[in-house]
Every structure is written in C-alpha cells, then in structure tokens.
Amino acid sequence: MESVLLQARKACPFLNVNNTAALRQLNNKSSGLLTKANQCPVMGAAIQTRGLHTTKKVMEEKTEPKHFEYENFYKTMLDKKHNDKSYRYFNNINRLAKKFPRAHLARPKDEVTVWCANDYLGMGANPILIETMKKTLDRYGAGAGGTRNIAGNADLHLQLESELADLHHTEGALVFSSCMVANDATLSTLGSKMPDCVIFSDALNHASMIEGIRHSKAEKHIFRHNDVEHLEQLLQSVDINRPKIIAFESVYSMCGSIAPIHKFVELAKKYNAITFLDEVHAVGIYGPRGAGITEHLDFDLNAASPHRGNGSIMDEIDIYTGTLGKSFGVVGGYIAGSSQFIDMIRSYAPGFIFTTSLPPAIVAGGRECVKYLKNSNVERRKQQLNARTVKARLAELGIPVVPNSSHIVPILLGDAASAKIASDGLLNEYGIYVQSINAPTVPVGHERLRITPSPGHTPEMIDHLVESLDDIWNRYGFKRVADYEAEGGRCDIGSKDAPKFSPIWTDEQLNYNMPAIEESQQKTSAV
Template sequence: MTGGLVRKAQQCPVMSQAMQQRSVSSSAKVAQAPSKVAKAEVKPITPVSHHTKSKHFDYEAFYQQELEKKHKDKSYRYFNNINRLAQKFPRAHTARTEDEVTVWCANDYLGMGRNPVLTESMKRTLDRYGAGAGGTRNIAGNADLHLRLESELADLHHKEGALVFSSCYVANDATLSTVAGKMPGCVIFSDALNHASMIQGVRHSGAQKKIFRHNDVAHLEELLQSVDPSVPKIIAFESVYSMCGSIGPIREIVALAKKYGAITFLDEVHAVGMYGPRGAGVAEHLDFDLNAAQPTMGNGGVLDDIDIITGTLGKAYGVVGGYIAGSANFVDMVRSYAPGFIFTTSLPPAVVSGALDSVKYLKQSSGERVMQQLNTRTVKSRLADLGIPVVPNPSHIVPVLLGDAAAAKHASDELLSEHGIYVQSINYPTVPVGEERLRITPTPGHNAKMTDELVNALETIWDRYDFKRVNDWAATGGCAGVGAPDVQPPSPVWSDKQLGLDKMDEDKAMDSGTSAAI
C-alpha cells in the first residue's frame, strides 16, 4: 500500500482492527522462528564445577615424562652443531668456527651441494627472481623453472609426468594417502622396513595394509593371494634401504604386481643420482647397457614397468625437495587432490634452478657416481680386514654395527671429540633395538688420508672398549647379517665393468707386459 492508503485504512474501524491482528500474528511468527532454530542447532551443555580442588593439567610435567622415556630407552636424539664448509667439502666446523671435523655421514652423497654447476645457477636465479616463490603452485607460485624441472624428472624416469613437492617425506605421505584413500577398498602391501614417510602415508590413507617381511617376495605373494583380484592394490617398497643398505627386488615385485593386478610404488630416494647411466636409480641400473644406449620411455627396460616413482632433490642432487613421477593422469590426480601439494608454498626459484641443473648435469656425468662407489668399496674392504662389523649390503651405505644404543652413541661422541670425525649414531626407532649402528656414507670428496683417519679411529675405539667384531657376532649366531652362518657377501650393484675397473686391469696388464718386454 501507498502511504495515503495506509492512513485511510487506519482511520477505518474495521480495517484498522484487521491490520492490528495481522501485525501481532507476524510478530509472533518472527519471535518463534529463532527459538526453533536454537532447539535444532544448540546442544545442551553439562556444566562442570570449577569450584573443586582439581588441579589444571601439568603440561610441562607431561613433556618431561615423555622425554624421560626417550632417555631411559636410549632412543633420545642428540643434535650436533655441524656447519658444512663448501670449499673444504667434506669438512665442516662445529659450534666454534676454528674447530673443524670431517663429515662421514652426510646424505649429500656426491658432494653436489657445493658444485659450481648448481651454486652459480642458484646465485643468478636469486638475483633475478628473489628468495621466495611467492605463492603455492596454484596461486602465483607456478614458474617456468618448476615446469622445466618436472619435465626433466619425467624424462629421467621414462614417465609421462612428474610433480615436485617441498620434500620427499611430503611427496610419499601425500601421494599414498591421496591415491590409496581415493581407490575404493584399496589394499597397500608395504615392506617391513619402509621409510616413516611411506608408513605415514599408508596410515593417512585409511586403506587396509598388509606388511610383508623385508624383501621377501614369497611372503608378498602369499599376501597378494589373500586379496580378491578385483580389489585395487598398491605395492610400496624402496630401491635402497638407507639404514642397512639392502636393495629391493624390483624385477620380482614388478612381476608379482602384473600377476595380481597391483600397481608399484617405488621409493628411489637414496638411489637417484647414484645408480644407472643417467642417475635415475636402481630401476634404471638393472638395465644399464640398454638405458645407456637408449635412454627413453618404451625401451623395454624394467624402469618402464614401475607405475609410481618417488625421489628426492635433497640428497645426491644437493639441494632440497621431493617429487613423484608416473603417468600423466596419475600426476594430474595427485596435483588436483593432494593437500600436501595444493596448500604448500612452492619451492624457491633458486632451489628449483639448482635442482634442475643438478639433474641435467648428473644425466651426463658419471664421474661422481663412480668415485663414490670406489671410495665405498675401499672403506668396506679396509674395515673387513680389521673385523670391524659392517652390515653386508650391495649399495653405497656402510652401516657399522654396535648392537647397543649407549655404545653407538659413545663411539660417535669419541670419534667427534678425539678424532675430529663426525658419524652420527643410529638407534631405535630408525633401526631395531639391538641393531644400533654408525652409518657411514663415503663421498667422492673423501681422500685416502681421510679414509686412513677414519679406519684408524674406529680400530682404536674398538680396541679400547672391546666392541664386538665380526667373529664375536658369528659366535652368537649373527646379528643384522653380520656373522650370520652361510651368508655370502652380496655383489655390489655397480659391477667392475660399469666402474671401468676391468679396463684398468687390462691397462695394468698391458703396462706390465710392455715393461717385461723392455
């Protein structure tokens, strides 16, 4: 109604009464509406009396109790102040800059972290693009460098696509949790020694899991046989297990995956850059000559048969970050659904630039890989001559067994304080209780003098504290493969021929023959 009509109606005895009744009715309805919503949405609260003698929760006491547990079972982790010196690699200084030590446990396996191929590229990129990426990959942080790096990684692993993450821990967790969580009724078959990031991904997926004994393909097949053929299945395993140095049975697991309709999830974190003619990892190394001659997707090697590969940019490639590689649809699905990728700021441009040049460089250069393997062989051989127990394995890892957490820490502390050598002790839960160790990782930068110092220091410590040697472990039936009966030393992944040792022997023989003729 217009204003004039309303006034006329209010003056009429009949109309004015009708308007008043309508107004009252509308007000009542409005007043009732909130109460109905309140009854539907607000749950009754049961009050708790705060006028008692109950004390508030003691948070600091809780923290202290949890820390005491770690100290009691000797699993507390100590963090040494180690500052790498790029121009003196593998040297570092401790808390005081004048106190220098030789690092024998870094995961910069090839010393690429100080290689000018990376560092100069990173400096130029920093000057041009600044420190940070400026956003997530979906919002302002998707640069050409990221796309080029992913293209390079996809090519490295003979895959259609790749995706870069902030770390491989995040990559493993996000990928397994996303893919397995989306697949209806998915079952994950996980090696008993898989990395914590894979274990976390399995947990977060909510999928059913079945754990197979480490590298036991017969046990894996038993478990696969227990699941209906139509159920989606993922077999998750590693190529190099970093704390024991063992190598996953890649060909056998791929065969089982095909037989039982599973897909393979292979973590090559400790192998990328280190194995294969282009550094793609153990899966590439298994067909070394084929991949050296024809390094492309579809060449028939086992690398093509791996469905999902994960790797890191933070170890042999010398920077930081992780990645996955696989089919285009798989990569796009993870990119579209994984919170660990979507809601994380992109890697800084300088880091991506360094990673890109490192991957490209190690595709072409095998010198660093070869020298690392030769230094590993030397250290293992020298320790074997002294009976110092090294967990037998065919990889670049040198795990020196002590079998006791306190002893391992004591050996580590004494190496650092008395010999200027840093090797971190490894204890539970990284390794089982009773298999505590020192984990040594030779690099191309370790020279003969450094090796002598390491071997002599370990011999001194083993003598001083009468730590168990190989024969002592053998007398007790063996531990972690050390002193185990009827165990043959595994052949190294890198053969003499691949390292060029056969040619060196030929050259020596020729030189010897020439000298004899003269």
Template sequence: MEHSVRQALRACPFISRTPVQALKQLSQTTPTAPASALLSKAQACPVMGQALSARFTHSSAKTPTAEVATESVSTPSPGEPFDYEQVYRTELDKKHQDKSYRYFNNINRLAKEFPAAHTSNVNNKVTVWCSNDYLGQGRNPCVVGSMKQTLDRYGAGAGGTRNIAGNADLHLRLESELADLHHKEAALVFSSCYVANDATLSTLASKLPGCVIFSDSMNHASMIQGIRHSNARKVIFKHNDVADLEAKLQQFPVGTPKIVAFESVYSMSGTVGHIEAICRVSKKYGAITFLDEVHAVGMYGPRGAGVAEHLDYQLNLNHPHGQNGSVLDQVDIITGTLGKAYGVVGGYIATSASLVDMIRSYAPGFIFTTSLPPSVVAGSLASVQYLKLSSKERVMQQINTKLLKARLAELQIPVVPNPSHIVPVLVGDADLCKQASDSLLTDHNIYVQAINYPTVPRGEERLRITPTPGHTPAMTQHLVVALATIWKQYKLKYTQDWAAEGGRAGVGMVVPSAAEPESVAEVEPIWSEAQLLAEIPNGINRCHCEAVDELSTVTTESDASTTRVAA
C-alpha cells in the same frame, strides 16, 4: 546419562538412599585427603570394591606405561591450570630412559672444503662421514652458480603456492626433466620427499575403493605415515621377501585395488629391493607399484635415475628414454628426492600424467604448501641435468665405498653386508654407539652420527657411514684407524664375535635367506667392476650446465658478467 543414573540407582542401595547433596560432599577431595570419601566407600563395597580392584589390576597389567604416566603427571585441582611443561619433561624422560633420545650436533659444512665442516667453534674442523649429500653436489659450481643467478633475478621466495603465484617456468622445466629421467609421462615436485610419499599414498589410496596397501616391513616413516593417513587396509610383508608378498597378494581378488610400496636402497641397512621380481608379482595380482628411490637417484643408472634404471644399465645407456623395455618402465610410481644426491632440497613423484594431475588436484600436502623458491628449483634442475651426463661422481663414490668396506673387513670391524653405497657399522648397544660417535668427534675430528632405536631395532644400533667422491684415501685411512682404536677402547664386538652369537642384522650370518639374501660373506655390488671400468674414462669435461646457459640468455646486461661454469 540419565539412563546410566537410573541403572546405578537400581543396582546400588547406598546411592539410591543417599541424598544428592551428601554424594557431592563425599566426592570432594582436599590437599589433606586426596582420595574422596565416596571412593573409599566404593572400595569397601562388596560389589564395587571387587570391580575397582579388577579394573586397576587389569589396567596396570595391560599398559604399564599408563601407570607411570599417571604417577608422573598429577591431575590439577579444578582451580589450577594444567601443567603442560610437566608433560613435556615426562615424555623427554622416557626418551632418555629408553636410550632413544636424539642428539643434534652443531655441524657446519664448508662448501669450498667439502667434506670438511666446522663445529660450533669455527676453528674446530671435522671430516663429515655421514652426509646424505652423497655426491657433493651441494657445492658443485654448476649448481651453486645457477642458484646465484636465479636468486639475483627472481628473488628469495616463490611468492605463494603452486596454484597462487608460485608456479614458474623453472618448476615446469624441472618436472619435465624428472619425468624424462624416470621414463614417465609426468612428474610433480613437493617441498620434500617425506611430503611426496605421505601426500601421494594417502591421496591415491583414499581414491581407490577398498584399496589394500602392501608395505615392506622396513619402509621409511614417510610411507608408513601416508598409508596411515589414507585409512586404507595395510598388509605388511617381510623385508625383501617376494614369496611372502605373493602369498599375501593371493588372499585378495585380482579386481581389488592394490598398491605395493617398497624402496630401492634402504638407508639404514643398505639393502636393495628386488624391483624386477616385485613388479612381476604385483602385475600378476593386479597391483600397482610404488617405488621410493630416495637413496638411489643420482647414484645408480647411466643417467642417475636409480636402481630401477641400473638393472638394465647397457640398454638404458644406449636407449635412455621411455618405453625401451627396461625394468624402469614396469614401475608405476617412482618417488625421489632433490635433497640427497642432488644436493639441494625437495621431493617428487614421477608417474602417469593422469595420476600426477589427480595428486596435484587433491593432495593437501601439495596444494596448501608454499612452492619451492626459484633458486632452489634452478639448483635442482642444474644438478639433475649435470648428473644425467656425468658419471664420474658416481664412480668415485663407488670406488671409495669399496675401499672403506674392504679395509673394515680386514680388521673384522662389523659392517652390515649390502650391495650399495651405505656402510652401516654395527655396534649393537645404544650407550656404546653414542659413546663411539662422541669419541670420533671429540678425539678424532670425525663426524659420524649414532643411529639408535626407533630408526633401527634395539640391539642393532650402528654408525651409518656414507663415503662420497670428496673423501680421499688419506681420509679413509684416518677413519679406519679411528674406528679400530674405538673398537679396542670400548671393547666392541668384532665380526667373529657376532658370528659366535649366531649373527645380527646380517653380520656374522653365512646362510642367506629369502628375506636377507645379503647376509652372506660376499655381496655383489650394484655397480659391477665392468661398469665402473667403462665409466672411469668417460668425458670429464663433456657435461655442460644447460640450466645456467638457458638462464644466461634471459639475464640483463649486468647479469651477463656473471661467470658461467662448465663441469
């Protein structure tokens, strides 16, 4: 500070000959004179005036939003407290102005009437078409029954972190079940998969000296956050572009620790990662793979382990455990959720025993979080066990997805092409997307949430529809008619309109590229016709809920009267 003052005294003759008290008086501001006399004199100075002018011009040109923030949030006088509420209002105004404000509808799912729900008015029932409870497991009697029994026996909460009173036999059994599901040595359960991704990537990369993380450009926010928290170097490769990934891996020595992070099913587009090719090129350059199967577990593969398992469907059906030579064995780290297809809540990783132990020992997101309640863990365990055996929910979901996509294609209502269960209907305008969502809800009793920026790029706003096994053909017909009405009412673009403009988000694009192989008229679904036909007759009654059975053996005599439910 003293050095700066001495420099200023040498450089500015005005400061050097002006008493300190006079400078203080000149620097003061009043309500009638918000600009200080000192600033006015500085602006009149042939040296300082140019410097101040250049500074303000440069700042406004470089960061236009900063000028808006300065104007909207006034600096309080020394005697006034800071206006926190004004900052909140200003930030919310920004969200409204750029059309990225998120609206939260009051939707209350009815377990006995899935996929029905009621709004804030209990008498106003709607059909939910955008739930991530993809298979309706949230109302499965096996899952609910297991949770009820566990709640009665062990109470509401876990009682602490996993290290302090929150580590029960149910947690260990669930982790063992998940490890077996994904052909791994061990698994670790977190409060959510957002936490699992963040905690694992940040902890792992921080422990690998000089680690570089290669991240798909469409990766979920949880992975982006984990990479940021790791402080590791990040390299982004083009979405689903294996050639681009390889070109970037080549830039680093084989001995440099590297993590390639990507997803199986990308939730907003429905596109599917090239798992086998990414694993192959990663191993070639000494990288380990981190695969997020959040939007695939439960729904793909003969036991519901996800797309990695589905790639070798018959092999994994006949030899369902690890080290069978399948693609699933090539993935180093798999993350999944218990809150989507499994219908409960929580997340997990499945990988080597030593890596699980390291994350368990070092990750703050695991160590300092209260454990999942026993009832939640019991429900998750029951759901995982159930879907290891039952494929009928997976099959019905695929059949309903195929039906809806076919009906929308007939009407030229634009669906982003993809091979998965996601049905993203392209609108391409934030205001119109919100209006379409509101109209579906208020005029047609259908709930589909509008998806806007920053979840998807501007100009690619969409209605994200997710069929489930519980949607009937009549419900599908009602949805299709409603969408056709809205497309006409709001003059929204049809598939041919997007094609005339050169295509957008894969819609109307007929020439595939490395990054967008799904941008063609016909996309081969992950589930083949042969696989669906083979699974349709599979034992409707062959699935028995082991979690409920095992829990029943330790219940008291009064508990034993509880109805045991078989799927």
C-alpha cells in the same frame, strides 16, 4: 558420661525413658542407636541434612578436575627417551662448500670431516649448481611467492618436472617441498580415493611411506623385508579385483639392502596391483644417467636408449618417488608416473595444493644438477670406489659392517649407549662426524653408525677413519665380526646362512665413461 546423658534427657524424650545400660546395649548393636536417631523427628532431620552436606563435599572433592600438567608431560616423555638411550642429540655441523667434506662445529676454528651426510656426491658444493642458484636468486628473488596454484608456479618448476620425467622415462612428474611430503601426500591420496584400496608395505619402509599409508586409512598388509614369498601370500589373501599398491624402496638407507624389483613387478602384474617405488637413496648414484636402481638393472640398454618404451624394467614401475635433497644437492621431493596419475595427485593432494612452492633458486639448482648428473659419471665412479675401499679396510679389521651391495656402510654396535659412545668419541677425539642411529629408525639391538663415503673423501681421510674406528673398538671392547659369529650372527654379520653380496656397480660399469662431460666437469672444477 552420666552428666552428658543427664543434659540430653532434658531435651530428648527418647533418652529420658531409657536408662544408661539400655543405651549402651543399643550402641553395641550394629547401627542400633543410629537407627533410633533416624526415627527421631529432630535428630533424623539433622542427620539427613548433615549427610547431604557431607556427600556433596565428598563428591566435590572426588570430581574436582585437576589441571593437566603440560610441562610434566613433556618431561615424562623426554625421560623415556633418556632412560632407553634413544634421545636424539643434534650436533652443530656447518658444512664448508669450499672444503667438502669438511665442516666446522659451533666455533668456526673447530673443523671436522663429515662421514654421514646424504649429499652422497657432494653436489651441494658443486660450482655448477652454486653459480646457477646465485644467478637465479639475483633474477627472481628469494621466495616463490605462494602455493603453485596462487603465485608459485614458475617456468623453472615446469622445466625441473620435465627433466625428472625424462630421467625416469615417465610421462610426467610433480615437485613437492620434500620427499617426506611427496610420499605422505601421494600414498594418503591414492589410498583414500581409490575405492576399497589395499596397500602392501615392506617392513622397513621409510616413515614417510608409513605415515602416508596410515593417513590413507586404507587396509594395509606389511610384508617381511624384501620377502617375495611373504608378499605373494598376502596378495593371495585379497580379492584380485580390489585396487592394490605394493610400496617399497630401491635402496634401504639404514642397512643398504636393495629390493628385488623384478620380482615385485612380476607379482604386481600377477595380482593386478600397481608399484610405488621410492628411489630416494638411489637417484643420482645408480644407473648410467642417475635415475636409480631401476635404471641400473638394465644399464647398457638405458645408456644406449634413455627413453620410455625401450623395453627396460623402468617401463614397468607405475610410480616413482625421489628427492632433490640428497644426491641432487638441494632440497625437495618429487613423484613421476603417467600424466593422468600426476594430474590426479596435483588436483587432490593437500600436501601439494596447500604448500608454498619451492623457491626459484632451489628449483633452478635442482634442475641443473639433474641435467648435469645425467651426463657425468665422474662423481658416481669415485663414490663407489671409495665405498668399496672403506668396506674392504674395515673387513680386514673385523669391524662389523652390515653386508650389502650398495654405497651404505652400516657399522653395527648393537645398543644405543655404545653407538652414542662411538659417535661422541669419533667427533671429540678424532675430528670425525658420524651420527649414531637408534630406535625407532632401526630396531632395538640393531643400533649402528652409518657411514656414507663420497667422492670428496681422500685416501688420507679414509686412512684416518679406519684407524680411528679401530682405536675406538679396542678402547671400549666393542664387538667385532668374530664376536657375532660366536653368538650365531646378527644383521647378517657372522651368520653362517648370510647371503653373499657383490657391489651393484660392476667393474665394467665403473669404467663407463662420458669423455665430453668429464672434460667439462674438470674445467669447471678448475675455475
């Protein structure tokens, strides 16, 4: 220390006049020596220069941007899905047209029975539809050639839209690439174009409707599922003169529940609203001509007088949406309503204007299928009878089916891991394909298997399904109806206050026949 000070005193006048004890005393005081150094013309300048460099370096270290790690972000998001067991696995399923409802896996020799398809009536394998599509493909080629306003507006599209308008007793219809697009485009266009619009949406509405409402940026109110009183409370909170849309589905595909359509229509009239009804999981299946639940509600009337103005509830729905991709066997979506409404959406909806038109073969197949199912009850009858049989057999074993009046058979597991185990076990050990359904498609705790019996499922296939499910439930100790009863119930299973359900197709309606068409269908199948 002494030698260091000796050298420093030679260069610094301040150090030269202060002894070692005084310097130590200054150093012990808070910032005392540093204060003196800053007063020095030499040291002060040096400290200031060094401080600037240090500050700049610190600032550079703090503000230097770190590159965004894209792959890490993807992994983090996927890890969330894996951790909460909601990650979606897509099985390699190749449906066999000549063996419906059979399909093969990645290896063609590995065949399974499909029990969860939305081709509810097996029309995707119907010879009438397939032959029509083959002929159209040979004549018009594969693609449509562009959007509807450029090169994709063929006579086939217009014929299909005419058939759909007739099916729903409306003035017009408009075909989209899918019903996801149809719902999104229609609700977003209406909600954004109608001034000060308010949309009332059922809590279990499909993602396509939710997206359309979100994209519209309109004010929205969500009412509890099928809750008429809650909907009315929400309607009362809004000025009656504001434009309003009540958006709901007829059949909810994950639980099989059916909307109280009459009551919703009454509220729409009372509060100056229009109705937006998604019949996606009902068209082709319900009603004497396959128009859906709304047609089915006045079955005899619509069977005798299938046209607008017959006094049925069909006349009271403002907007219908449906799909060609389920019971009608192909792909595509549509809306139906008044001619001015259809023209307005055609003119303003980006989802329609800027999307390439459906290919001619698809449109021709869809048209043929709609025409056919207007006149055939064979497929609907077999499907409903098979759905009744499956529900009854599972009830005998206490396997927990969410009760409903529709063709959907939802089997409750209650957690994602169990649903995956059940699905994998059925596929790998029993040759049965039933996909597990997890959040966000259903709420957490409501995970399930969703079974959809079709007219193609034989009694032997039903026996195998029921026995396989019973084996899986025994092996893994999955909850049965009695277990849910002991807990107080869940999803209307085992609940003392659960409503009672009867099939929407009555015995009398199932015996409704169309002899000429059924005979024609049998001849076609024989070919």
